Amino acid sequence: MVFLSELRKSIKLLGISIVVMSVVLFPGSGGLIALFQQHLKEQLYFFSVAGPFLAHVKVSFFGALYTLMPLLTYVLWKAMGKPFQVEGRRLFWYVAATCLLFYSGTVFCYLVTLPFGVQFLLGFQSEELKAVISIGKFVTFVTVFVLAFGLIFELPVFMIFSAQVGLISRRAFEKNRRFAILGIAILAALLTPTPDLVNMALMGGPLYLLYEFGILIIRVLGIGPSRPGS
Structure with a gap:
């Protein structure tokens, strides 16, 4: 209830910020589409009158989310940390780490995973x-894929938070690796734009490495010492 109450205070600000930023970025959406198309090296087509306009709207919205991620992250962590007295310097480091991992994940996806996935498909x-690719579906494929990678790269931060506030111990993370693998496989299947095994592996593999990285960081920092039977 504390989390929802704190989050509700910022919903209106977030909504207005996203709409305004989408409008600001709309004139440059054509350049973003051209940037995305570099990985395709194929001609894009549209199959409805509103197709190109809707593609530009999608790209503008994606750009707004991407640009405003520090604000979104701050609001989320402020609300999540409220019940656990996470504030001040701790709040700053959670926000900074989350943004760093998010942008690292999107860059990794854009430069490594996305070109490989497009070439494979x-x-x-x-x-x-011959491929006849809709501009709308291609924009959706790229934006969802990039954002999904940015989100899954934040896994270590949430693992550290869970251990620090006593929700899940390091020992619990270590004992439940098999369930983590199952959850990662399901998450990869849900988040990847296409259900093929290659794209699922491109997302699931890094996600499991991040899971192990989170356990390592918890151990190194000595956060939330594990208790027998936890």
């Missing part, structure tokens, strides 16, 4: 089977 076309 387009590798199945032939002389008889």
